[in-house]
Every structure is written in structure tokens, then in C-alpha cells.
Amino acid sequence: MSPELGHFALILALVVALVQGSLPLLGAARGRPGWMAVGEPAAVAQFACVLIAFLVLIQAYLVSDFTVLNVVENSHSTKPLLYKITGAWGNHEGSMVLWVLILALFGAAVALFGRNLPPSLRARVLSVQAWISLGFLSFTLLTSNPFERVFPPPADGQDLNPLLQDPGLAFHPPMLYTGYVGFSIVFAFAVAALLEGRVDAAWARWVRPWTLAAWVFLTGGIALGSWWAYYELGWGGWWFWDPVENVSFMPWLLGTALLHSAIVVEKRDALKAWTILLAILTFSLSLIGTFVVRSGLLTSVHSFAVDPTRGLYILLLLAIAIGGSLLLFAIRAPAMKGGGLFAPVSREGGLVLNNLLLGTATATVLIGTLYPLFLEALGGERVSVGPPFFNLTFVPLMMPLVLVMGAGLLLPWKRADLAGLLGRLKVAIALAVVGALAALWLYDGTPVLAVLWVGLAVWLAAGTLTEWAERVHLFRAPAADSWRRARQLPRSAYGATFAHLGLAIALAGMIGASTGKQEAVELLRPGETLSLAGYDYRLEGVERTRGPNWVANTATFAVSRDGRPVATLRPERRLYLVTNRDTTEAAIHTTGLVDLYAVIGEPSESESGAWIVRIYHEPLVPWMWAGALVMMLGGLLSLSDRRLRVGAPRRAARDGALAQPAE
Amino acid sequence: MTLRILLGALPLAIFLAAAGFFLWGLDPERDPSEIPSALIGNPAPDFELGPIPGSQTPGLSRADLAGEGPVLVNVFASWCVPCRAEHGVLTELADEGVRLVGIDYKDKPEDALAYLAELGNPYERIGADLSGRVGIEWGISGVPETFVLDREGRVVYRHVGPIMAPEVERRIRPALERAAR
Numbered sequence: 012m013s014p015e016l017g018h019f020a021l022i023l024a025l026v027v028a029l030v031q032g033s034l035p036l037l038g039a040a041r042g043r044p045g046w047m048a049v050g051e052p053a054a055v056a057q058f059a060c061v062l063i064a065f066l067v068l069i070q071a072y073l074v075s076d077f078t079v080l081n082v083v084e085n086s087h088s089t090k091p092l093l094y095k096i097t098g099a100w101g102n103h104e105g106s107m108v109l110w111v112l113i114l115a116l117f118g119a120a121v122a123l124f125g126r127n128l129p130p131s132l133r134a135r136v137l138s139v140q141a142w143i144s145l146g147f148l149s150f151t152l153l154t155s156n157p158f159e160r161v162f163p164p165p166a167d168g169q170d171l172n173p174l175l176q177d178p179g180l181a182f183h184p185p186m187l188y189t190g191y192v193g194f195s196i197v198f199a200f201a202v203a204a205l206l207e208g209r210v211d212a213a214w215a216r217w218v219r220p221w222t223l224a225a226w227v228f229l230t231g232g233i234a235l236g237s238w239w240a241y242y243e244l245g246w247g248g249w250w251f252w253d254p255v256e257n258v259s260f261m262p263w264l265l266g267t268a269l270l271h272s273a274i275v276v277e278k279r280d281a282l283k284a285w286t287i288l289l290a291i292l293t294f295s296l297s298l299i300g301t302f303v304v305r306s307g308l309l310t311s312v313h314s315f316a317v318d319p320t321r322g323l324y325i326l327l328l329l330a331i332a333i334g335g336s337l338l339l340f341a342i343r344a345p346a347m348k349g350g351g352l353f354a355p356v357s358r359e360g361g362l363v364l365n366n367l368l369l370g371t372a373t374a375t376v377l378i379g380t381l382y383p384l385f386l387e388a389l390g391g392e393r394v395s396v397g398p399p400f401f402n403l404t405f406v407p408l409m410m411p412l413v414l415v416m417g418a419g420l421l422l423p424w425k426r427a428d429l430a431g432l433l434g435r436l437k438v439a440i441a442l443a444v445v446g447a448l449a450a451l452w453l454y455d456g457t458p459v460l461a462v463l464w465v466g467l468a469v470w471l472a473a474g475t476l477t478e479w480a481e482r483v484h485l486f487r488a489p490a491a492d493s494w495r496r497a498r499q500l501p502r503s504a505y506g507a508t509f510a511h512l513g514l515a516i517a518l519a520g521m522i523g524a525s526t527g528k529q530e531a532v533e534l535l536r537p538g539e540t541l542s543l544a545g546y547d548y549r550l551e552g553v554e555r556t557r558g559p560n561w562v563a564n565t566a567t568f569a570v571s572r573d574g575r576p577v578a579t580l581r582p583e584r585r586l587y588l589v590t591n592r593d594t595t596e597a598a599i600h601t602t603g604l605v606d607l608y609a610v611i612g613e614p615s616e617s618e619s620g621a622w623i624v625r626i627y628h629e630p631l632v633p634w635m636w637a638g639a640l641v642m643m644l645g646g647l648l649s650l651s652d653r654r655l656r657v658g659a660p661r662r663a664a665r666d667g668a669l670a671q672p673a674e
Numbered sequence: 675m676t677l678r679i680l681l682g683a684l685p686l687a688i689f690l691a692a693a694g695f696f697l698w699g700l701d702p703e704r705d706p707s708e709i710p711s712a713l714i715g716n717p718a719p720d721f722e723l724g725p726i727p728g729s730q731t732p733g734l735s736r737a738d739l740a741g742e743g744p745v746l747v748n749v750f751a752s753w754c755v756p757c758r759a760e761h762g763v764l765t766e767l768a769d770e771g772v773r774l775v776g777i778d779y780k781d782k783p784e785d786a787l788a789y790l791a792e793l794g795n796p797y798e799r800i801g802a803d804l805s806g807r808v809g810i811e812w813g814i815s816g817v818p819e820t821f822v823l824d825r826e827g828r829v830v831y832r833h834v835g836p837i838m839a840p841e842v843e844r845r846i847r848p849a850l851e852r853a854a855r
Contacts, residue, residue, distance in 0.1 A: 244755075245792070251755055288685060295689070306700060322700045330693055337686035344682035381692070388698045397816070532788035592762070595792070612792040617730070623791040 014079050017067030018158040021108075024060035024115065025148040027053050031118075032141035035134035039206075047130050050137035051122035057144060058119035061112045065099075068108055068157055072099045078164040081105060081157045087170035087589050089560040097181035098171045103305060103321075104157035106184060110301070111147050113185075113192040117221075118144065121196060128217060135203035136196070143195050146328040154321045170560065170589035179239035183232060187259060190229025191297040194262060196221045197269070198294035201287045202336050205343045210283045215276035218290065220650055222273060226266045227646035233259055234639035245595030245610045247627040249524060249635065252401045257380040258300030261373050265293040268369035271362045278424060279359050284344040285366070291340060295333040296373070302329055303380075356429050358422040361415050368412040375404045413467045413518070417443075417474030420507055421481070439477050443470035454527070461526040468522060472515035479508050506649025510642050517638025523631025530628070534621040544628040546607060547571050548580070553611065553622055561585040563596070566611035566622065570600065577602075580609040605630045713829040718747070718821070719811040723801025727783040729790070734775050734801030740827035744853035745773040746846075747821040748797070749809065751781045752789035754817045760836035761793045767842065768796035772850065776800040779809050779817050822846065824853035 031053035038046025071079045072095045075088045085102045086095060094101075100109040118140040125133050151157070174180070200218045204210045236259065241249040250256065269289040275282045306322030353359050379396045418436060433440070447466030480486070482504065483496040531543045535550040542548070551567040563585040570577045578600035585594050600607045605628060612623030713719070722735035739745055748764060750757040768774040776797035778786045781804060790800075803809055812821070815834060822831040831849035833841070 244758075253755065284682070292685070302696070326693065326696050326700060329696070333689050334686065334693065337689055341679075341683040341686050345678035381695070384699050385695055388695050530788075532784060532791065610792070612788075613794060615791075623788075625788055625792065 013067050014071055014076070014158040014160065017064040017071075018152075018156065020060045020063040020067065021111075021148060021152055021158075024057050024064070024111075025145065025152065027057045027060060028141045028144040028148060031057060032138050032145055036138035036206075039131040039134040039138075042131075044130060047134035050134045054115070054118040054122035054137050054140070057141070058112075058115040061108070061115045061148075064158075065108050065112045068105060069096055069099050071158075072096060075168065077166070077168055078160050078162070079157075080159045080161040083161055083165055083168045085171050086168040087560060088167055089589075090170060090176070091559050093178070093181060094171060094176045098175075100184050101171050101175045101180075104151070104155040106188075107147065107151040107155050108157055109185060110188055110192060111144060111151060113188050114140070114144050114147065114195055117193055117196045121199075121221075125217075132200075132203055132207060132214075132217075135206050136199045139199035139202045140195060143199070143332065146332065150321075150324050150328065154324055168589075170587065173561070173585070173587040173590060173592050173594045174243060176587075177239065177243055179235055179243065183235040183239060186228055186235055187232030190225050190227075190232050190266075191259070191262060191300065193221065193225025193228055194266060194290075194294040194297050197225065197290045198336070201290035202339060204287060205336075205339045208343060208346075210276070210287060210347060212277045212280055215273045215286065219270070219273050219277070222266065222270050222290075223646050223650045226263070226270055227643050227650070229259070229263050229266060230639055230643050230646065233263060234636055238636055241632070242597050242599055242608075243594070245597050246625075247528065247530070247597075247608055247629055249632070252379070252396075252398050254380050255300075255304055257376050258296070258303050261296045261376050261380075262293050262300065264369050264373045264376070265289060265296060268366045268373075269293055271365050271369075275359050275362050281353070281359065282363070282366075284340075284347045287344065287347075288340060289366075291333075291336045295329075295336075296377075298325075298329055298332060302326060354426045356422070356427045356432070358419075358424045358427070361419045361422045364415050365412065365419070368408055368415075372405055372408045372412075375408065376401070379404070410463070410467060413471050413514075416511060416514070417467075417470040420475060420478040420511065435481065436474060436477060439470055439473035442473040443467070445469075458526065461522055464518065464522045468515050468518040471518065472512060475508055475511040475515065479504075501652055503649045503652035506645045506647075506652065509645030509648060511645075513638045513641030513643075513645055515638070516641055517635050520631045520634030520636075520638055524629055524635065527630035528627065530625065532623065532625045534615050534618060535624045536618075536621045541624060541626055543626050544605075545572060546577065546628070548607075548609060548624075548626055550622065550624060553614075556583070558585070560589060561587045564611060564614075566609075566624070568598070568609050570607055570609075578607065580607065582609045582611045584611050584613070601633045603633060606632045713813060713821070714832060716829060718823055718827050718829055719808075721801070721808045721811055723777065723803055723808055726778055726781075726786050726800055726802040728787055729783075729800065729802075731795060731797060731800045734777065734799040736827065738775065738799055739823055741825060742773060743825045744830075744850050745775060745823050746850075747775055747777065747823060749777045749779050749803075749812070749814050749817050749819045749821075751779045751817045752785040753781065756836035757818045758793065760818055760838065761796075763837050763839055763842060765794060765796040767846070768798075774798060777808060777812075778802050778804075779814070780804065780806040820846075822849040822853050824855075 031050055034046045035048075035050035035053075038044070038049070068081075070076075071082050072086055073092075075082065075086060075095070077083050081102065081104050085105070086098050090098065099105045118137060121128075121133065121136055121140070125136070128136070197218055200214070200221065204214050236256070237249045240251070241247065269286065272282050272286045272289055276286050302322070302325045306325060353363060379400050382396050417439065418432060421432060421435060443466045446469030447462050450465040451462050479500075482500060483493045485493050488496070529544050531541055533541050535541060537550050537552045540547050540549045547570070549569045549571070551569055553564050553566045556563050556565045563583040565581055565583045568580040568582075570580055580598035580600055582598035583596040585596060586592070587594065595610050598609045608627035608629055610625040610627075612625060615621040615623060718736060718739055720736045723733050725731055725733040739747065746764075746767065764774060774797055776799070778800055781802070783802065783804070786802070801808065812819075818836055820833040820837055821829050822833075824830050830853040831845070833845060837846060
């Protein structure tokens, strides 16, 4: 009975979305407050309906209801509890319900927390959001119903892909979707503003917290995905430029550009048409990502089951959502007035450069991802575009970006004096040069590019900290005075500092991981030792272990350095019994500076008693995840700033006045 | 003003062009993994590759391909993620008795050995194409790529990208049957 309840709740949500998509919009056009007010309860009701459907699906998984086809295909009675729950979104149909749930969640959040918005804008935003819901709810119901029954029910399920039975991947989709789908609200704001015909500083201030929230989650989602690939695929790689990774990365790049251009709209009342376009394009890229992943358009390792009708349906949605919004943009944008002139060396000049570089980088990734399709359609041969392309195009684009970023926070609005700026940054410049030289000296034969990157990462961190030090008068005022100033700095200032610092930390991690990685593969018998980069890995033994739905060979390594014990590593090679598939479970010990990474392979065929052992020495890799966390923290700090907090417009004005004397 | 109008319409124009490509790409007849090859119907190119240094598996040359009935020539590399995905499928085919040989493309010997040690070695012979020269002869556009050859060493079918379970039935087996004729 309950699966039908879920199905019914989804249909009800569709009907509610229909109301939410039409009445408030008509009301806004005709100036009828009563019609506009329908938007809020409708958005909350829509969320409640989808939530019921989602909970029903989870319940079907929890009790292993094998009369439901989706549960049969993706679950098994012996699967651990956590993966029974997460299995609900580890497949196409279930993940669509999660997608729509998050979409409805953001709609409900605008309804509940958007009280300070003008009623007509709020009504239009909620209606646009409802159209998107309408599209994806109908898609789910018509082509991917997760509640379909199967008769006769099989005795047990087919289990979830073992690679997905992992805590990292359990939380990766919800996080990633929250980011992806979160940009739908920003899109809705942009379309509503185009319909309204008004974009001003206030609009930019309203849209910013939503952009920030989506950005924080997308950052986390991408980092989690990369972390998962790192420890679960068992060979120490963390980014492959696979189409599916690229489509999650592009909205992030453009969303980052949007975060920055919205500041220019807010402060200088300029770049309006561009910011609107970014808002539309960011979500469009999320939609294209959904389309690419679920249509089988490109070959990728982690696509969902391919079904041409689904692809066609999403393409239709894409045409309506992206084509429609861009058409609206084409009609309305030419009438938008641009702002004043920009001095090249100024905060806004730097932000324009940031936008240009991030936009170009996004275009590069997009072209690299879709190029095989384009070439094939034009009758050319089929090719695959791999890491070399992106290393040659994307990576160099990031160099000027980081260069500008280092000075970015120190740039004043309107006009800056370049000589004075460089003077304030002399410590940072010196540190960057020292950092690069140290890299050259410490690691003889470091590639030139890596040396440059070390300098850039140090420069970014030092430049960012210089700005903070200046603002709190560090070393120029008594410590107590600096401390007081540090506490009085607005949280949004700390947000920017942390986000930029986070990138510097992550950059350091990427440099270390791509230049300092070492690996060793050997046949080891229990008792034998393998040495790599100063650490000794002694294979103590391999034993047979078993888990709820797998059996494994678990190896024990005693890791020591100069005779002193460092860690015990227990990598596993699991065989999942239902699907009869192997997974490697790498064992990783992190010292903070380096990851010691061990993988156990098959027993040797030629020498009995010996095992194939792979050891990776991965310097600075943990810094990548730490950097991502610091970036997220920056986003959250900025989000918690009172000036931005939705629903506090009055206090914001007072805060702004208070913040002035501290400058 | 005209310029502003043109600029405003530019994103829409680009999207419509991209959507046209997407629509074309959805054609159910289209298989992103199938590639017409100039080699089809022709003998495989002449080449001779030594074994992966340090490996027990013998190397591969043109002469090894003819004479023993249909053979699958799989181009792989340890650095290629989709290769991992298709590895299990290839192993199953080899276990069934399908003759499978490999070309290890642009790889480091130690990486290739680790890859085979970790996932198992289903290949009867493996030629180490460390420089990628032979890959050019075969006209491959990326890894993985798989060719089906008949007993005379003529190319019957070329598959680009990983071979997943459904494609074995849809593409590989029919090609093997054609090759056996």
C-alpha cells in the first residue's frame, strides 16, 4: 500500500506545482495580492508532498519491500542499514526524487525566509521555481517512477553496486544535488527579475545568500566526490576530467563567477545584464549536467542506465528552461543600463577580470567535454578528450586568476594606485618568491610549472592574510587593539578571507599530489618489508574477514619510520557476494603532510604465499579536502553575516553604519 | 543599440546550436562507442611489440593474430579509468574461451604490471606499445578500444570506449560470429 502512497504524493506535488506556477505569476502581472499570496503555502505544500514520497521510498528500502522494482534492483536484505537508506538515491529513479525534493526544499525556503522580498518578486520567483518542479516531477512520474511494483516479487534483491556502498558516496549525491539544484533559486530570481524588468542593488543582495548557499554545498559535493574517487578506486587519483566530473565542475566555476559579479551589481550598480546571464547559465549548466549524466550522450564511467526517451524528455525540458530564459534575456537585456566606467586597477576591475577568466575556464571545460560529440556530429572521427587537453588549457587559465586573487581583497573600489598596492604587498611578494625558491631547492628537479604554482599558492595565502592584517592593524597597533578590531570585522570579510585561503590550501594540496606522488608495487610475503619515501611497510599477514554482504582479504601493515612505529594499515580487497564484484578498500594514514596509502591486491599466481601490494606516498593530499572545508567555512561565515541574513534588512543598514569607523 | 541586441541574443543562439547537437546525439541508432574504421575489411596493420618488461606474458605481433580463428584485440592502459570498468567483462569473455590479446598503450611498465596484478590478466599475449607508435598504425582515437579480427587477421569490427555487459550481446558477439564465418 505505501508505495502507492508515495506515488500519489508525487502526483499531488505535481498538481500543487501547477497552481504555484500559474496563480502567483498571474497575480503579479495583474497586481492581485491574493493570487500572489498563494505562492508561499503552495511552495510549502509542494515540499511536504515530495518529502512524503521520499520518506515512503526510504521506508520501502528499510523494510526491503521487494514488491517494488526499484528496491529489487538496488537493494538486498543483507545490506547494512546505512546503505539501505542511501541506496534509495543510488539509482536513477530514486535520485530524481531526491533532486525534486531539494528543488522543493529551496522553494519552501524562499517562501519561509523570503519575507523581506517585494511580494511581486517573491511571487514570480516561486512561480518560476514551480515550473522547474513541474518539469522534473512530470519527468519522474512519466519516465522514471520509483514506486513501480513487480509481480511476482523475487525472494531477494540484486544489491547495490558495491562501489556505491561507501560512506563518502552515501553523502555525495545529496550534497552535490543541494548545490546543483540550489542554483535553481538563483535562476528563478534572474528570470523573475527579467519578467519584472528591474535589476538593482537590492536584487543582488537578495540573490547573494542563495548563491552562496548553493556554492557551499556544491563545493562540498565536488570535494566529497573527489575524496571518494581517491580512496575507493584504489589507485590514489583524485580527478580524472571525466564528463560527469566536468559537468559538476562547470556550475561551480560559473557559480563562483556569479558570486563575485553580484558584488559588483550590489556595490556599483553595474554588470547587471552579465550577472543575470551568469545566473541563468549557472543553472543551465546544472541542467545540462543532469542531461548528460542521464541520457548516455557521452561515454563516461559513471552514467546511469541509458534510455533514449528519458534523454529526449530532459532535452525538451532543457529547451524550454534554458531556451525560454535566454529568449527572455535576449528581449530584456538590451534595455538594461550599464554602470559607470571602470578603472582597470580597482576592485571592480579585478572582479571583471575574475569573471572573464572564470567564464573562459568554464567555456574551456564545456568545449573539452562536448567536443567529441560536436566532432562526431560534423562527420569527423570519434575522439576522446582527456587530461592532457585540460592541463594545457584550463590549468594555465588559473594562473592569472590566482595572481589577481592574491591582490584582489586589497583592491579598493573605483580606483587603486598600482604602485601603492604593490608596496602594501611587498611582504607577500617576497614570501611567494621565497616559497618558489624553497620548492626549487628542496626538491631538486621540480618541474618549472610546479615551482611557479608553489609561488602562486604562497602568494595567494600571503596576499589574503596581508589584507586581514591591514584591517586589524596587526603589529601596528597594540595587540589588544588588533584583537578588538579582529572581532569587529564583519563576518562577510572573514568569509572572503577564508574562501581565498581555502583555495590556497587546496592548491598546495593539488601541487603536492601531482608532483610529489610516489608509488611502489611489489610481491610481499608476510614478514617482508617494502620501503617507500622513508617509510617501511611491513606486511604482518593477510586474513580472511567477512562483513554483512561481503568477504574480504584483509592485510595488516605495520608502518614505521627509522624503526619508530607510525601506524597500522589494514587495506581490504572485498568480494561482494550478491553482485560477485570486487572492490578495493585502501587503507590510508594521514600525518597531515602526507597520506600513506596501502592497497592489497590478489595473491600471486607464480609465488605461493606472496601478495601483490601497492603503496602510494601522497604528499599534501589531505590539504585538498582541508582547503575545500576552509572554502566552505568561508561561504558559511559570509552567509551568517547579518548584512546578508535574509529577513534582516533593517539591522543591515545599522550594521553598515557601524562597520564604517573600523575601516 | 543594435550591438546590444545582437549580444543579448548571442547566448540563445549558442544554446540553440548546442541543443541541435544534443538532439542529434540522442538518436537511438547512434552508439557513442561504435566507430567506422578504415581498417574494417582490411588486414590488421603490420606491427611487432615486445612484452611488457618484467611480465611473463609474451609480446604481440601481426603474425600472432592470424590462423587461430576470431580474436579480440583490446587496447588498454593502466591510467585509463574506463579500462577498469570493462576489465571484468573482458575477463568473462576470456574465461568463456574467446581469444583475447592486448596492446598496452602509452604506459609505464611498472604501472601496467600493477594494473594486471590488481585486476588479473585475462590476456593471452600483451604487446607493450610504450611509445604509442603502434596505436597510430591501428588508428585508435583513445583507450580503451577493441578490435574483432577474423582468422585471416582482417578487422571485422572496431569498438571505441569500454565494452559493458549489454554491448557484449549487442555488438561483440555478433562481430565474433561474423569473424568466425
